[in-house]
Amino acid sequence: MTAKAGASSDTSLNWDQIDWKQVTGEVRRLQMRIAQAVLRKRWGKVKSLQWLLTHSWSARLLAVKRVTTSKGRNTPGVDGVIWRSSRQKIRAAAELRRHGYKPQPLRRVYIPKRDPRKKRPLSIPTMRDRAMQTLYLLSLLPVAETLADTNSYGFREYRSCADAIQQCFTCLSGHYSAEHILEGDIKACFDMISHEWLLKNIPVDKVMLAKFLKAGYIEQGKFFDTRDGTPQGGSISPVLANMTLDGMERVIKQSVPRRSKVNFVRFADDFIVTAKSEELLRNNIIPAITSFLQERGLVLSSSKTVITNIKNGFDFLGQHIRKYRDNKVRITPSRNSIKRMKENIRQTLKRARGWPAKNLITAMNSRIRGWANYHRRIVAKKTFNKLDFFMDQSIWRWLRRHHPNKSRKWLVKKYWTVCGPSTFTATVKEKKGEKQVFRVYRLQKFSSTVIKRHVKIRGDTNPYNPADANYLDTRRSKSCLRPTQ
Secondary structure, three states, X not given: OOOOOOOOOOOOOOHHHOOHHHHHHHHHHHHHHHHHHHHOOOHHHHHHHHHHHHOOHHHHHHHHHHHHHOXXXXXXXXXXXXXXXXXXXXXXXXXXXXXXXXXXXXXXXXXXXXXXXXXXXXXXXXXXXXXXXXXXXXXXXXXXXXXXXXXXXXXXXXXOHHHHHHHHHHHHOOOOOOOXXXXXXXXXXXXXXXXXXXXXXXXXXXXXXXXXXXXOEEEOOEEEXXXXXXXXXXXXXXXXHHHHHOOHHHHHHHOOOOOOOOEEEEEOOEEEEEEOOHHHHHHHHHHHHHHHHHHOOOOEOOOOOEEEEOOOOEEEOOEEEEEOOOOOEXXXXXXXXXXXXXXXXXXXXXXXXXXXXXXXXXXXXXXXXXXXXXXXXXXXXXXXXXXXXXXXXXXXXXXXXXXXOOOHHHHHHHHOOOOOOOOOEEEEEEEEOOEEEEEEEXXXXXXXXXXXXXXXXXXXXXXXXXXXXXXXXXXXXXXXXXXXX
């Protein structure tokens, strides 16, 4: 049984039999029409198409699907409700209506930041409110992508940290490239955005946007109003934050003379600006950014906003970018990133006291794979080898505690002989049907990750523009990667 855009809701549908390819296609076609209307600056048409999209049955089904398949699908809001059954999901889609909608307060929790002394507030909407935000996000995404800054890479489709880092390399690797870099950071960006500015400038249903922003939150049983900011935890919040900062690139380039070697790269609320002199950054660019942010209720973080020289290097998105004496730019994992990875290994081994070796290997492999894959597109081979050595030493100390009465020869024979002398393994007897089989768990090495160069996405690519469809399909098929020379 299928569902079509614009069709009335049908609560007799079986969730598992919905044709999701057709549902996604119907929503995508409307989003493409919205993007084309934005390009032609036909804002009345944009508004009417957004209304059609947010009232369509396909979009409501897709919104519920995204909420119930996200990482937070098992995290309830203040009402404690989670959608699990097919009947609950179909009913939820049918009840996603603008008329009479009133959001519930968000549930406020705190999660640790990188600095263990600080915590980040996270506001969790109810499932229904998340689905409603996602529904209106579907209508806002084509507008946001069409109007976005060319070199904005955070919270955007088909863009990633690797694209931002590659753009940094492009801007700084030339023989006559700019040498001075402004490392910018916006203080409490999500929490301080002006509601007045958002309601005046974001092209989406103003009534619904006001309800999302003014929902309030509950902390320790008390209700608090939200006067500023977009809640971290809401599905629409990252796009609202992105649209708030879009236009910064244009303002920066308008504030300086031509040929000033000014380049801009932003990922979420972290950004860098390059220029040929420190005076340009201090006298032209910083005042322009400050004025731009002030209109939106934002300020630069004085402690994290600094000017540096490329020869001294700087950290951006967990990686260190520096030009060396041979006039070549090399990007390596940052010291803080390596330090956090080592601490992660230590903490995992500490928790693993008493665990079977196979459980330790399973827990470690997910961490090693994630960290190594993030850094596989830069100069990281030497770092990978050093981390392998650190891992081997840490595993050996864990084994000595795990088997205090066993000799070194016994440990080597049990854990290092199945897959070679350099690979830590655990051989476990498991039941497969009626047979007993031996299964080998092996610890992944950082250095086994292949270093590959990333091919940056074209800056003007819009996933909602039919003209870019073939280009994006080609990138997906080639994985955007090629081996390093």
